[in-house]
Amino acid sequence: MNPSPSIRPIAVKWGTILGVLSILNVIYTYFVVGVPQVGEFNIAGTVIGVLVFALAIVCYVMAVKDFRKINDGGSSFGEGFKVIMLTIIVGSIISLIFSYLMDAVIMPDYNEEMYAMTMGTMESSPGMTDSMLEIMDNMYSFIFSATGKLIVGAFGTLIGGAVFASIVALIMQRDPDLTPSVDEIGTV
Template identity: 30%
Template sequence: MNEEPSTARVALKWGLILGVAQILFSTFLFLTDGIGNASLGYVSYALSIAGIVLVMRDFRTLNGGYMSYGQGLSLGTLTAAVSGFLSSLFSVFYMTVIDTGVMGRVIEKTREQLEDRGVPDDQIDQQMQVVQMFQSPGLLFVFGIIGAAIGGLIFSLIIAAFMRRNRATPFE
């Protein structure tokens, strides 16, 4: 009887690969002052989707061409969580050690975007206070992991539905 591959092992491998890709992309954003650019943010989503598709495809190949919906869901979510852990760790390190002025520039860019939209000054000030409350490295780290895991779960719910391939009989 063929032994089924470990979903955790495959997800950790692809989580590390996706995490490195996210770190490289984050470095590009930090160096080009692209943090806060919404259109560049979609590239990060595309990386996550590609990573989730690749982890499910790899697992399905290792598992004789089969993957249940639940396996796909757990693969994608765990991959995204590992990737989120690594990229959040890097981002916090970058913002606290390498370039401590990144968050100030992000806040200023956000203020400018709100002013361009015509948001009243009192509402802008309130929003800036909220942004500054969540600027601590610990919160950025925790919310980065949680956000990545939730995003991975949502993407996996959809992707696993298309990529699952159940065995004809449970005895295969």
């Protein structure tokens, strides 16, 4: 049995593309569309978010296709999952570093404003007790910090990424023995 080819160059290529797409999404959202305030809905930001999500799926599919090219036309579920997860990890590292810089250096006041608006909304909500507000205050003070967003983003990306990696890898798995090569297709 031949050893599996290296997935690292493929994951770095598609993960970098994924990371850059995420950065462009953040830049576009913050500086062009504008981040909606609490209670507002921003259709342009939603459309861009859905588009970036779709492009992420395309990156996962292309990473598996690139892997197939160097793996005799096939990929198992496990190989596809590994390629996609490493792609997600590379993209996440790039995106999370940029997001942390945005939150800690470039726009540190934004998180404080969002925290204050969120807590203001909670305080004015009927039925909120002081103990509930204290719990929410502790939770949101962490979530809206640059470090909190980094940690929550990393875990969320890994968990969500594992789900989508499983789905895409399952759909993209292909036995190389049952898949005709490019040379064989033209000779029938």
